[in-house]
Amino acid sequence: MDGYRVSPAKAPPEGRVALIAAHPVDASAAQLMAAIDAGREFCIHTGRSPDAGPDGGAFVQCETSGSSGQPKRIRRSHASWIRSFELDRGLWNTAQGDHVAVFGPLSHSLALYGAVCAMHIGADLSVIAAPRPDVRLRQMDAAAPTRLFTTPTQLRQLATALDGVTPISALRHVLVGGGFLDGAARESAQALFPNAAIHGFYGASETSFITFSDAGTPPLSVGRPYPGVTLRIRDGNGNDLPSDEVGEIWVRSPFLFEGYALGNSKETRWQDGFLTVGELGWRDAEGFLYHAGRRNRMFTVSDRNVFPEAMERILLDQPGVAHAAVLPVPDPRRGSVPVCFLSGPSSLLDPGAILRACRQRLGAEIAPRRATLLEDWPTLPSGKTDLAALERLLQGAS
Template identity: 50%
Template structure:
């Protein structure tokens, strides 16, 4: 056990890291931000040292970029990098205490214990992996670091794991290599970083037959917002996570009616403190509530349904098109594993949707795909072109690289 860390900041005697409530031990002067910019295994010692010293730190995949980052020298803060799905990645600053609060909630919700063994699949520069790693360290649990490995080797690395954090994209790759096998030792699967569709949930239930499966909705800026389970209606991301207050508001900031689409605002103890060296026009604070430009609705039972991002919405013949809704319908077509919809300028309608698809598809499937889209969609929102890709562009986080697809238009 590391004797340099005060026991006041340990949940369990085996836990070696984290400052409680965002506080730190007295120090003469704040240290500069620690830059952790190495592969995961090599980065862990630096991560531990930053936690132990109460230093602000940032994990970055690129050492050269990391060295150019401005530092704040603020003790007790984490700086994580957003995925950058639709724009340049932003660095998000949050207090240690904002994560500690959710560590404790998760421990109670899911019965997390020091004898659990976590598994993480991505790089530490991504907030989901960083969060799961920090939670395991705080609880004193074991940790299997499986980043950078092929999916088949990641599958083998899960044999001793009891808790897995994964994105839907990572989960689909894992389930594909384990199509004829199961991992009965996994007891808890937590899915974030994207919407967990019914087909992927069913595959996960087959691959991990004894695991409780919970998908959560959140963002780097907000952390947990909503949590779902097997009783959640199709298409919903669940009800508010404990301690979270969700308010859906119309464009005039009035509270939206039941099932009325509006902007999602959140108030909770898990919110971030601000961006480091960047801003975002979609991120707004108001009376303790935060929005990052996500749109959605809440039904009469309190289930939250996402409809898209304000920044991705475009108009077709003066009608608002939410590409995420079109993508969700396209994913229901046979053989489609990934779908993305982007706008293309059009002289008659202003803009029209173009769909990129990937999966077990061939050019001979195009007519059936077009017919399926016409049957499911409003005529204005039927893609004017469907492109079937041989390879799907992904960010390091596993999410779709929309900027790479925009370059193909």
């Protein structure tokens, strides 16, 4: 079933870790509830053999998005999420009468977080896994949730079905993670959910929430630190940097993960109780964080560091652009040059005008050189752009 309220079911298979298949979604959600009721460590997986990890304690295993590489499975304590669930009660005034909706499957951390949060506070839970955005909206309208966990990509997909769909008035809070909440996605969310406060979250599967934003946050910022989070911007030698200087984002909080149960990342490092996953950014004098991008996506054009995420935000601000991704191609004179993939209604997209707007904002030297329009945008189960699929398209075109 693609959209439903979750009820407990028989317990997942015996063993120290409850291994729960992500599909079918209805069975996955019901077994998750049974595992939580039994106080068991659980892992929702997509077919790869989970690693139970060390003995002792109550833990969660979930997958990273894998947007720029192979997904990893992270392991975190129940307590790390419970602390933020309790903070959420005050931030969003949540209570047992609430009804939480997430977009399945539950193998990725944002959907899983929302589902477990609902179970923890005693709220109703709807897991909506229909692939078509118009069907998702109809199922949400029928469920009448008060709180939604979603991603910017999922919001942009829902916006394509806005015509002829009645706005969902029951929603009070829309919590957006898994990517930058750009202005167009925020406007789409407000049109779809007119009575809801829209909040963007910046974080990673390894860190959980780092910052959150609201309507008063500067347009390009990802917000101020989430309660309980301490931020540092550091240079390559581990020294703290002053305001407005780009460096590596380091986080200390009670919400950090325990380690990887499957896979690893050389970008993930610890120092004096702080964790980094290799993301770069800066803070302004008022404490707002600006996310430049991931170190492993950065490339150089004529000896200048270029962050594709920053370019993608500019592209998403252009008329008609529903999805955007920037990738480098080798160039004998400049080292590399950026190109972009775009998706959106063909009647609204003007690639020439979009590229000109980028040149005005970024300068001709580092702006994308060409745009490729895609009718079907490749996404991962988490809702994020499948960058590996776009890389293959790029290589096939070269």
